Amino acid sequence: MARVKTDPADAFQLPARKLITYEDLRDRVARWSAMPSARVERAGVSLEGRDIHLVILEPARGARGGSLPVLFCGGSFGFEAAHVEAQVALIERLLDPADREARRARGNLTVLVMPMPNPDGRVAAIRQWRRFPRSPGFAGCGNAAGFVLNRDFFALTQPETRAMHRVYAEWWPAAVIDSHEDMFSLGVSRPEVCWAPPYARPYHPALPREAIAAIDRLGAAIARAWQEHGYNFLYDPGRRRGLLSLFGVAGRLNLACGFRGIPTVVTESARTPGTQSWNDRVRQKVEAYLACLAEISAHPGLYRKKADMTQRETRGAVLLTPGDSDPLATTALARLLAMHGVRVLPDRARHRAFIIPLNQPRAPLVRALLGRERWNTASLAPAYGVKTRWMETRLPAAPKTTPRVELPTIREETLRALSHAEWLAVPNSWWGVALVNAALKHGIPVRWVQRAAGTNVIRPGTFLLRNIRGAKMAAALAGKIGLLAPARPRDGADLLPLRRVRVALYADQGVDEQHAVHLAEERWGLSTLGFDFVEVSALEVARGVLARFDVLVVPGGHAEEIVKGWDRMAFVHRPPWQTPGRPRGLGRQGLARIRAFVRRGGGYVGIGAGGGTLACDHLHILDARVVCQGVREGVAVLRARDPSHLVTLGLGERFEAYYYSEPAWYIHGAPIFAARGSARNLATFERPEKWRSTDHWRLAEMRRDLAGGGAILAQDFGRGRVVVMAVNPNFRATWLRTAILLSNAIWHVARVRHP
Structure with a gap:
């Protein structure tokens, strides 16, 4: 050096x-x-x-x-x-x-x-x-x-x-x-x-x-x-x-x-x-x-720029179709592409589908944002939960102007049906969760479908809002989203009542400074999903502030610093740099307060190498160990052990999620957990060969630890519940598809149960 x-x-x-x-x-x-x-x-x-x-x-x-x-x-x-x-x-x-x-x-x-x-x-x-x-x-x-x-x-x-x-x-x-x-x-x-x-x-x-x-x-x-x-x-x-x-x-x-x-x-x-x-x-x-x-x-x-300087292609197109859980995902992605100047065409043969022709100057951008190559971690399709199909057919030249991409509007006959329906179905998506939290704040009863029995509309993970105000409520909700469906749950459906949850978000040393990106993600996730939350410090935790909350969320970061405060020997804090204050962590008293909070029935959600590692190595509220961490960043493939479990509900048996650390910036993250004792693997990592990463040699080196390693774990501790996840559910405010991991986890640890 x-x-x-x-x-x-x-x-x-x-x-x-x-x-x-x-x-x-x-x-x-x-x-x-x-x-x-x-x-x-x-x-x-x-x-x-x-x-x-x-x-x-x-x-x-x-x-x-x-x-x-x-x-x-x-x-x-x-x-x-x-x-x-x-x-x-x-x-x-x-x-x-x-x-x-x-x-x-x-x-x-x-x-x-x-x-x-x-x-x-x-x-x-x-x-x-x-x-x-x-x-x-x-x-x-x-x-x-x-x-x-x-x-x-x-x-x-x-x-x-x-x-x-x-x-x-x-x-x-x-x-x-x-x-x-x-x-x-x-x-x-x-x-x-x-x-x-x-x-x-x-x-x-x-x-x-x-x-x-x-x-x-x-x-x-x-x-x-x-x-x-x-x-x-x-x-x-x-x-x-x-x-x-x-x-x-x-x-x-x-x-x-x-x-x-x-x-x-x-x-x-x-x-x-x-x-x-x-x-x-x-x-x-x-x-x-x-x-x-x-x-x-x-x-x-x-x-000097020419209109065709970029590599316009003579044939081919990309078809965007909705995934399984979010019918608005294609519209959201199409609007973003249009913002980038990409010419987006509605597919008249498929509902809420779009065609992106490649015979346009933005073809390189389309390939970068939608490509599914193993090295392309930038692809936004999995982040939005959108299915893509690359077609080789020759299409007419793309029009010079892009049609305006709008959220779907609700038809008059659908609105009439909604106004007479006893229940309104809302999909388990980021906007669906936000709508549910808004309904709960207004006293509207909400049920969560864990196991369905009935129409195709009511899938596992769907939310049901009781239409207690008839036409007025249906019109208000339809105007806000433009995408609802009447529902009639049948006998045998497993319906869980939801309630408002008071969330504390840990925001102090160990999740700040270079790790503030992790805090920003969970702050964005809670806000976007519509949860009421308050940021709490280590001192407030030690003084017993958690008694006012139902759930504590600890973002990604550095567990050692969360406990002990900033590490003065870390490059970003040691001379010639100056530490921006006195190191101050949770300490023994703060850790004891969190353990007591969970044991008495509180919920704990830990993310990454901050809250996740903290639960295993310091709080000892999860029977698991950290096998390894710091596999940089990329898109991992996860397999849900039980897709009907509340934490993975609505994501399917296999789904993609982003993991992130940046060792060059001393940003910790991407731990791999090994469950033991009472801990339960809710989702595990599939073989690294299926991941998308720019660092496959590192993945190959760690293959034994990664394949089958724990990605999402859960356990009861006393009367409380714990969930930790190795992936970043709200990565860079972009991964709308996995944002529901956070809401699912919050409602699970808040002890959603049958009436």
Whole structure:
């Protein structure tokens, strides 16, 4: 490991009080807006209501030739501090009539800059740096919800990613420059302090070759500029030592743009204290920005976009049909594809089915988002629970406009039938659970079908809402969802009454900092599913707060830190980094409180290497051991031992689910459990050969542990119930199909029983 210097005063970054805040940027935006050569638009609004600005610098009127747009949008990670200063410096230089170098580099280009694409993350990071100046700033890694934005450009679940998507989809830039900063490799395990493409192999096969060639040219231009300024940089034209690849991690901006034929350049600069000065961090980016502008300005013909630059296919299509449990899944996925500019056609021969023709410019994006290859972990079809069929038939050319994809509307005759029905059937899906929780809040009786007896409408897992208010209730519910069915359960149906559940969500050390992505997922899941929940801390647990709740949910994370507090020896907390406070975990008292809560009849749901491992190794409320963990990420195939069990109800005998850990970021996850004693395997992992992963050699290495290993376990403890799961049911707010694992588990441990 390279030696990290810790002494120079400027070897990290400016004090928090000197960094550009959101308010500072807003003042600058007002000043730029008054200049004739600039205009500012609002690209979107963040989760906490802050404007996301787009600064547009257009060439002077009368300039020859059509102007190519180039987009700069570094800063999706709010804790990478130097992007805002660098992009503000770029704007200031381009607006300065005396800066000949910047004016010459820009040429006749239209420059688009999003100086702060994640304002909520920036605000949170600066707030943390005010108290702990040398902390990594993990409070601002993601947005206000805790989601990492640079993993969301496929699913577009967050307002910030939708704002950035809107910009590159509308402007279709000649190139996107997405600067980043690194705290794990550059200047730490490598001597170099900055990196520019080419990307390391392998490349995603759906990426256009022209886009990759353009990235290589821009990377070479950056390397020349950095060499001129004397930076110690990593640049490998042989593509063997690149810091990043164009393959693997789904949802990144460079892949989302690349599938559209837009070359997207990522640069990295070291930000670990002592690796390089703050001024160098900023200057590296500005020099890279100007180098890219100069390269594109000098060779506009190489970067000019054509409508058919991407690999349009001459034949074939993808058919989307609903899965077994969620009839709205195809509509939801079709709407997302349409948002990406994919041409989506309703299938007139099949109900709620859609056809995606491949003879359109978005064919590479379609293959990336819907492909089922073993290495394609980005496929959204299993996440939504949608069936796909790839057809080789030749179809007419896709229309130039996409029909508007709407939620289904309810027919008048169906509404009349609903108004006279005693029961209304709702499928066990994410929106169905939300509807059930809304009904429970309004005092509407709800039954859960564990074993069906009757019509095809009433399948195991279906919810039945008693129509106590006749036409008014039917109309209100139908208007909200547009998809209900009258039901008449027969004798022999196994119906379980549901009630409102008071949920506590653990939100403290061990599930925060770099593990905050796990907390964000369960927070999103509980909100989306309509549960009432309150976040609780370790101190509150120790003081007995759980007495006010029915169920405790502990997200994924690091069980050791949940118990003992932050590990000061972990890379992200030890010098030269600063721990953002005093380590504080549950301790013996907190663990004893949770054990007593469950023993007296409370419910416990544990996720991953946080709550799951905690139940086994520290709380000892589950007779199981952790066989292994840290198998990175991918899509596992699970087999339900008893599909009628409440926890797996509605998912079928075999289903896919996402598992996740990121060892390079010290993010724990993906444990494999071995049940023993009274613990019961509800679902096990099938052979790794059936999984989808970018790391099959690692899976093969761990095959003995993985095949048949415990994925979802349950056990009674005293009068309470425990459920743990190795997979992430609400992964990145995208896996709508497995979100019901969380609601099923909550209702199971809340002791749903026969009246």
